[in-house]
Amino acid sequence: MKLYHISLALLLGLGTLTSCNDKLDLDNPNQQTSATFGFNADDLEESVVAAYNHIRMEGSYARVGYTIDMCRGDEVWNSSQVWYLPFDNLNLPVSGDIGWWVWREWYYTINVCNFGLSRTGDDDSKLSDRMKDIKGQLLFLRALAYYNLAGYYQDVPLITDYNTYSSLDGLYATNNTFDEVMDQVEKDFKEAVDLLPSRDKGGEWAKGRATCGAAAGYYARALMQRHKYSEALTVLKDIINKKYGSYKLMANYGDNFREGAQYENNDESLFEVQFLDYGTQGTDDEWTPVNTSKNATQGSAIESNCGPGAYGGWADLSASPWLYQLFKQERTKSGKLDPRLYWTIGTYETDWDNDDQTLGNVCYKSKMAPTDTVVTNNNNGGLPICKYTNMRTGLYDKVVTGLHDGINLRLMRYSDVLLRAAECENEVNGPTQQAIDWINEVRRRAGLADLKLADFPTKDKLFEQIANVERPKEFGCEFGRGFDLLRWGFFYSADRLQQLKEHGTYRCSIHHAKDPVSYDLVGKDPEVKCSYDTYVPGHEFLPIVETLTNKNPNLKGNSANNSTDNSEYFKTNGWTVHPVVSLSK
Template sequence: MKRLTIILATLALIVGMSSCNDKLNVVNPNNQTTYDFGNTESDLQEAIIACYNRIRLEGTFARVGYTLDAVRGDEVWNSSQQWYLAYDNLNATATDAIGNLWPWRDNYHVVNRTNFVLSKVDNVDMSQDAYNQIKGQALFLRSLAYYNLATYYQTVPLITDYASYSDINTMYASNNTQDEVFDQIETDLKTAMEILPSRDDGGEWAKGRATCGSAAGYLARVLMFRHKYAEAYTVLKDIIAGKYGSYHLMADYGDNFREGPAYENNAESLFEVQFMDYGTGGTDEEWTPVNISSEATQGNAVESNYASQVFGSWGDLAGSPWLYNLFKKEKCTDGRLDPRLYWTLVTYEDEYNSDTGVKTAAYPNGDPRTNTVYQTDITETPVSNTAQGGISIAKWTYARTNIINSVTTGLHNGINLRLMRYSDVLLRAAECENEINGPTQTAIDYINQVRERVALPDLQLADFPTADALFEQIANVERPKEFGCENGRGIDLLRWGFFYDAGRMNQLIQHGYYKLDGTANTDELTAETASASSFQYYNKGHEYFPIYQSTLDANPNLVGNSANKNEDNGPAFLAKWSVHPVVK
């Protein structure tokens, strides 16, 4: 009995010690590290959502990262003459943190998180569908971040291995060439195209997420930046044919700039950044990656820059008089104004008073266009900035929706930013067809699909005798009217080489004329009548943004780009490609 008692006591002690040991090894869910997180499918599903969160920051698409490219274009200018001014004038210095640090910082946060997911996903047991979805989204989001970094900063460190962050020798990476970065983006997007589901196959899961269509659209963009028109055209034609999901133009152009489930993630959208509808988020504004509040507003602040200061915005940016007059030069088949003017710029037009909601060719859904802005009847165009003037921008604001009566500055706007729309696919297909085969009826037909949506007369092939002539129509009529004041125009100017040709540079100066007279001036300005032009201040090399000086100081392996060095990129561009001459 004594021996049995000893044995039982020993067993009880062993079991008790094992039980205590198990309890002591419980992981604190609020204090996990990269070593004990990411080892299950559930962890990685959470991690991929965290990757999406980083594209909703100040430096990515919540405000600065989005608007910097818009102000770099020729259809937007800096009406505050303060914030963004150096980027509008294309002469920013390396000590300005607004554009040189914030987009760099926040896009690399996306890279960091997606690299973490990609470092884990191959070692986690899950279904093939789950694996494809997680890996494909991570590859797309990393590509999106590097696309922004390469088109903003030209030569950036390419980090694809999460283990690099644990070694000081690899953490402080050196610059890669733009081509090396684009090579990686092409590789990643091609894989994402193959493994991600389409919006059709993804169903409810696909709403708001990257799909194979998102990856295909961005791959076409990257290929066209590198003048790989034949490869891009193949991808674009596949998108049009429905290989990567069903896409079509919305009947109402305005449906691309409203919030709510009836409009967002619609049939025209290849990818958009998700924001919570106005008033449904929390109260804490997360301007930087440091904030992790559970009460975050989860909106964007693009409206704070774009809207009229009369209604409470910061009044930083305005639409150019060139863009306004471009809209006014051509009427719809029923004699109405191009409805894209209504959704792009906040101007007073007599026509809007007489619109009673009757369906016409120009307004197929019969939505009333009125001179009511932020629930206020206007009798003249409100100024962008109360001191300097300018035409305020309607896109990504509530000016034309009348949901609110004044602008709430900060991260409160809930309209999803559509980063790529099907109309871009069609106009890019037209551009590729023109580059490869010259002006053809096929190219004209792609363009006319976009024009017919807003009831503009069809273009005729006979009016475009050369590829240069049709390119002019695409670059300086069709694209600015369809995408005016959206992110992307500045990148277009880069890929077309407009900064490296005297005729094109003079054209940009003319497009960029503005007047500082305290009014919403809509005159067709000239050198004699304008106060200035954004592009008259351009410093060579500053079509890209400088790498922030403190970033260079902290990393001994990093060197400045063309903007840091004031180097002319023209000779290198022209050694590979040509610039279409101006055709009037």
């Protein structure tokens, strides 16, 4: 009888607890799971922040993910001849360890975005304004991730459904084609354009969050990657006509490469990666995939990679002699050097001695004399890269190595919109005055004379001006040139590949860093090398390295793994590779 009453009391007690269950919070907020998290806007905002956080990691934009594309470009070479050499020479082996860091970071970003998107539903019309903002940012960041993955690895697994993570088949996904991935990229960016507010809304939308302007800019980039020039031109015109917010060129080109609230997230910036200014950061120099410390530095290592060895830099990357000589070929209307040279390459020039727009001939806080030759690498020479370093800002007297560079990376600037619009206009309608006008808007900021339509009678000649004069001088030594070379098909014609070899020739010497160097000297002069001499078809992309294929039995290699020529894909799509045209005629 006692046992009966005890059992009854227990049952009644449990019944009471069960009946009050909806009034009790039994979830530990410090031990959240996917079953309990993400069912309200506050939770999903945390997912958005987590996704933003991971685009500023070592494999995304804080270091390797950014600098690999710099190396692929013809205006940068590897002056350390060690760390980034396989990326510079386009011959990364399948055993290359660094080659999967980009993959790691962007798939982490995708996973976070997929989780958040699984909570937002498919019907955008039913979302509150706040939920539209959240979904738009997640779509933008997922598209950004796949844009980078496709641009680096060509054929990657396309995972968009968070539910697939519940099975091994979902986790061990197979490759999708480049076209399948880019279809999704376009779809995500386009939807993000419709969901996001413009930077004109102010607040955080003017201070670094992805906006409809950012999404529109990247949507145009994605379209251009597969030669959808007519569609991209429509989007770019809308940006220029302020449909997605107000943008304009900064009067001072250098304001795009400084840290500080007065420079960052400025009127020219469509999207940039946010880093804390030096002096406001934490002390823990955490490298991914850790980065969990509340005292993390939250800066980038771009300055460390590009900074001169004599000033504490790692001395890995240098500007090519071709880019330097390109800047020297044309002076401003007042007879001065192009001011963009000052912010791109750290050389002494007499023009800078009495320049009231800059600090003059400085390397960090040291005044440079005419006899000074500051090289990137103490052994191999090289012209120091100034962009996203403090070489010209006067803030510091040396490189603070590690993840301490506080300058935000402007991933898309309004000048890119203008030059892309000119390129698309030329592709769709041939050389027109409108295309020339957009180019001249960028040139006028630099003080250069206007181009004249009469000097560009053919589409090929205007393309040559855009691709090998205007874009390298405006964006030289920034992320993106490698992506440009892919979409232009420069690896798929003999004359363009030879041009890349000429641009990518450099001298490994601490002497004569500024001097032009001829590709004809490769193999004759032991100091002269070329970044593209070891190129094998298919290796314009990175291989999917063994670290990944060994873990995922369903993952196959790409054209770099198999040394497959991608020129047939280019031709099958009906895309043209513009022939090399002399601009002197």
